Amino acid sequence: MARRREFSRKVRGEIILRATNERGILVCEGCGLVIGRKPFEVDHTVPEELVTDKSKPLTADDGKLLGTDCCHKPKTKNDIRTIRKSDRVRDRDRGAFKPTKRPLPFGKKSPFKRKITGEVVPR
Ligand SMILES: [Zn+2]
Known part of the structure; x- marks a missing residue:
């Protein structure tokens, strides 16, 4: 897996400043x-695992200041789901999974199907 870019101290500062309202109170950007x-947390708006071009350094536009409890935890959960899905799609594209040689009897990949009457016919 490619390296994970972290926000620099400077960019973090910019994001924190952006999330601070006119009364100097920190507000969740989510x-x-x-x-x-x-x-x-300063969250990666696009999860790093899904970024293919990591040649550019992160800017304040790539991050959002999220409250840990209100927005960051739920987003992380959802991001993980998205990342796993992208892993699966990529693996399938690469042919990492071979089609099974023993399909489920009468399943979609089986050469036979069973009709609702119980009759077995070739697919
Ligand atoms: Zn929030």
Whole structure:
């Protein structure tokens, strides 16, 4: 797996500044909830695992300040799902999975099908 780019100190600062409202209070960029002193994460808007071109350094546009509890945890869960899916699609494209030689009896890949009457016919 390719390396994961982290936000530089400078870019993190820019993002934190952007997420700070006019009264100097930190606000979640996902849902607008006041974070204040609660924990937050600078999230990769596009998960690093899904970025193919990592030649460019990350900028403030690539990240969002998310409250850990309100937005970051749920997003992480969903990101993981997306990443696993992209892994599976890529593996299939590469032919990593061979089609099974023993299809499920009367399954979609079986040469026979069973009609609703119980009659077995070639597919
Ligand atoms: Zn939020």
